[in-house]
Amino acid sequence: MLLFRQPSYDYSNTPKEEMQALGKKWQDWVGGIAAQGKLAGNGPRLAMEGKVLKAGGVVTDGPFVEIRERLGSFILVKADNLDDATTLAHGCPALDAGGSVEIRPIFE
Amino acid sequence: MEQAALKQLFQQEFSKMVAVISKIYGLQHIELAEDIVSETFLLATETWAAKGMPPNPAAWLYTVARQQTLYHFRRNRIFTEKVMPELTSRQEKTDEAALDFSLQNIKDSQLQMLFAVCNPAIASEAQIGLALRILCGFGIDEIAEAFLSNKETINKRLFRAKEKLRTENIKMELPPEPEISKRLDNVLHVLYLLFSEGYYSKTQNQILRKDLCLEAMRLCVMLTEYDRTNLPRTNALLALMCFHASRFGARQTEEMSQVLYEQQDPALWDTALISQGMHFLDLSAEGNEISSYHLEARIAYWHCQKADTPEKWEAILQLYNQLLMINYSPSVALNRTFALYKANGQHEALREAEKLKLENNHFYFLLLGELYTGIDDRKAKMNYQQARALAKTQTEKEGIQQKINNLP
Numbered sequence: 001m002l003l004f005r006q007p008s009y010d011y012s013n014t015p016k017e018e019m020q021a022l023g024k025k026w027q028d029w030v031g032g033i034a035a036q037g038k039l040a041g042n043g044p045r046l047a048m049e050g051k052v053l054k055a056g057g058v059v060t061d062g063p064f065v066e067i068r069e070r071l072g073s074f075i076l077v078k079a080d081n082l083d084d085a086t087t088l089a090h091g092c093p094a095l096d097a098g099g100s101v102e103i104r105p106i107f108e
Numbered sequence: 109m110e111q112a113a114l115k116q117l118f119q120q121e122f123s124k125m126v127a128v129i130s131k132i133y134g135l136q137h138i139e140l141a142e143d144i145v146s147e148t149f150l151l152a153t154e155t156w157a158a159k160g161m162p163p164n165p166a167a168w169l170y171t172v173a174r175q176q177t178l179y180h181f182r183r184n185r186i187f188t189e190k191v192m193p194e195l196t197s198r199q200e201k202t203d204e205a206a207l208d209f210s211l212q213n214i215k216d217s218q219l220q221m222l223f224a225v226c227n228p229a230i231a232s233e234a235q236i237g238l239a240l241r242i243l244c245g246f247g248i249d250e251i252a253e254a255f256l257s258n259k260e261t262i263n264k265r266l267f268r269a270k271e272k273l274r275t276e277n278i279k280m281e282l283p284p285e286p287e288i289s290k291r292l293d294n295v296l297h298v299l300y301l302l303f304s305e306g307y308y309s310k311t312q313n314q315i316l317r318k319d320l321c322l323e324a325m326r327l328c329v330m331l332t333e334y335d336r337t338n339l340p341r342t343n344a345l346l347a348l349m350c351f352h353a354s355r356f357g358a359r360q361t362e363e364m365s366q367v368l369y370e371q372q373d374p375a376l377w378d379t380a381l382i383s384q385g386m387h388f389l390d391l392s393a394e395g396n397e398i399s400s401y402h403l404e405a406r407i408a409y410w411h412c413q414k415a416d417t418p419e420k421w422e423a424i425l426q427l428y429n430q431l432l433m434i435n436y437s438p439s440v441a442l443n444r445t446f447a448l449y450k451a452n453g454q455h456e457a458l459r460e461a462e463k464l465k466l467e468n469n470h471f472y473f474l475l476l477g478e479l480y481t482g483i484d485d486r487k488a489k490m491n492y493q494q495a496r497a498l499a500k501t502q503t504e505k506e507g508i509q510q511k512i513n514n515l516p
Contacts, residue, residue, distance in 0.1 A: 024426070028452070031429030032460050035441040042433050 001076055001106050002089055005069035006099030009048055025093040033077055033088050041076035069099055076106070114156075118149050121166060122245030125173050127217035128207055131280050132177070135224055135273045138242070144180060148173045170209040177207055218243070219334060220280040222327060226295040229276040234269035236301055241266055244302075244323040250316060254309055288336050295331070296345050296401065299324050303349050307356075318356060325349045332388075344392035344401035350385030351408035354378040382412050403431040421450035438466050442475055454479055470498035470508075477511060485515050 011019060033039045052060045072094065079085035082105060089101040122145055129141035148169055162168040225238050240246040240254070252262045272278070283291040306320025328346045331337040354377050389405055407427045410420050428444035441464055449457035458479040466472035473495035480488035489512055496508040 024422075027426055027429045028448070031425075031432055031444060032463070034429070034432035034436060035444050035460065036463050036465075037436045037438075037441065039433060039436070 001074055001104050002085070002092070003074045003102040003104065004072045004092065004094040004099060005102065006072055006094050006097045007069050008097070009070060009072060022093065025096075029091055029093055030075060032091070033075070036088075038078045038088060039075065040078045043074040043076065045073040046071060072099070114153070117165060118152075119245040121145075121169055122149075123221075123243050124214045124218060125169065125209075126242055126245075127221040127280075128209060128214060129173065129177055130221065131213075131217045132207060135278055135280055138270055138273060140180060142242075144173060144176045147176055151176075170207070174207045174209075215330070215333075217280070219330060219337075220282055222295060222330070223282055223291060224273070224278050224280050226291075226298040227273075227276065227278050228291075228294050229278065230269050230272045232298070232301065234265045234272070235298055236305060237262060237265045238269040239298055239302055239327075240320075240323075243327060244320075246319075246323075253313060254305060254316060254320060282336075285336070289339070292331075292337055292339065292342070295337075296328075296341060299328050299331075300345060300348075300401070302327075303352070307352055321349070321353055321356065325353065332391075340392045340395050340397045341399040341401050342392075343388045344399055344405045347385045347388035347392055348401055348405035348408050350381045350388060351405065351412050354381035354385065354412060377412065385409065385412070398430075400431060400434050403427050403434070407431070416450075418451065421447055425451040438464075438469055439471070442466070442469070442471050445475060449479060454483065458483065468498065470495045470500075470504070473498065474508065474511075477508075481515065489515055 011022075014022075030039065030042065049061070054060070077085055077088050079088060082103060085103045085105075089103055092101045094101060125145045125148070126138070126141045129144055130138050133140060151172055152165070152169060156162070156165075222243060225242055226235060230238065237251055237255070240251045241248070246254075248259050248262050248266075252259050255262065282288065303321050303324035306317045306324065309317045309320065325346065328342065328349060331342045332346060356378070385405070386409070389409060392402055392405065407424055410424050410427075413420055425444065425447040428440060428447050431440055432444055445457055445461050445464065448460055458476075461472075461476055461479055464472060473491045477488045477492035477495060480491060482488075492508055492512045492515075496505050496512070499505045499508060
């Protein structure tokens with residue numbers, strides 16, 4: 001599983017053309033993985049808002065204050081090993097936004 | 109009536125009559141239905157040759173088929189009464205139900221037959237053969253030619269398919285309401301394959317190929333005429349077929365190979381079919397459903413646009429990206445990479461192409477050859493040579509050699 005994290009998802013000031021270009025970047029990047037027949041599942045995009053439940057029944061609105069990068073979305077890829085999966089992660093647009101891709105094997 | 113017209117009439121009526129008779133006899137006896145119809149055609153040919161054509165040939169055929177069916181049935185009943193008395197009551201009931209060749213019953217029976225033939229229990233290769241025979245009225249010779257196979261193989265395949273109809277106890281009926289949408293997917297897939305069989309067929313017989321495509325379209329139209337099967341994806345498939353068929357005259361496909369090989373000749377595109385395609389594409393846009401047919405129809409739509417604009421290739425690229433996420437195939441991956449080349453440029457496409465590793469596919473090396481041209485001509489040549497070695501036909505090999513010769 002490739003998990004994408006970015007410091008910010010605030011695109012409220014981003015012009016429309018740039019948003020389109022960004023959308024295209026993601027589409028082309030995932031399309032490239034799919035073209036290799038290595039896309040196993042396209043995860044949903046996570047919305048900006050959310051809540052966090054902590055021990056003791058404390059509920060907070062911002063789930064993201066403590067971690068530097070928020071989880072944005074994820075995809076499932078097919079790869080023989082962790083290194084191959086990491087190779088697929090190269091070129092991910094989250095990296096351009098100062099974010100990261102976390103590569104984690106899943107149990108089947 | 110000339111031979112070709114007679115052949116066409118028989119082909120048209122074959123599927124209707126087999127469907128109506130099978131409705132009475134059950135799919136277990138589909139061979140009997142085929143025999144009855146064949147005998148009827150034989151009688152028609154003899155009688156019409158001697159006395160001339162009746163004013164309404166179809167009505168003549170139905171009347172004779174009705175008599176033939178009764179005759180078979182009575183003969184069959186003697187056998188049944190002696191051997192299997194328990195079946196008589198059912199047979200008697202059937203005897204009373206005269207064959208109904210009304211337009212409505214023909215339509216209903218054909219639709220039910222379509223669902224029966226496209227039952228997932230039958231292997232897909234046999235399914236297409238059976239569809240060609242039973243739904244389209246093609247002769248064994250023609251089916252063999254379309255598959256570039258021989259009559260024995262086709263006969264065996266059909267036999268196995270009919271055996272399945274029996275053993276799986278497949279009935280001539282529409283699936284119950286909750287299942288109809290899922291079963292429709294199977295039917296649409298078979299029609300898609302049927303169309304592709306014609307469109308990409310290896311046979312040189314152009315008339316046969318076109319016939320196959322038109323039959324697939326006719327069956328798809330049939331599905332749009334019935335509320336429960338007239339879904340957005342049905343219209344999307346029909347739109348896809350229209351767009352493809354519009355370029356039939358130009359023998360132009362969106363396959364990368366063809367784009368690389370042939371110069372487009374839009375003058376040969378059939379504009380009437382393109383506007384038909386637009387019509388069905390509009391209908392397919394109802395609701396939120398996006399099937400692979402939707403995506404393929406839109407790709408085909410863009411290929412019907414003459415101007416080679418950046419918008420066109422960007423749209424095609426995104427549609428291929430989406431299509432790959434729904435279902436991957438090597439040819440979609442190659443076509444996507446070609447669109448990437450047109451939309452994002454040669455260098456990016458080359459990087460992506462190198463990752464595909466489709467080592468046994470000559471289109472892959474053809475694409476690599478094209479992408480290396482101008483960047484690294486030595487590698488371009490190596491890839492073209494690899495493509496030439498893997499190409500299956502002489503024409504293709506010559507085409508690739510041409511590209512090698514054109515390299516600086």
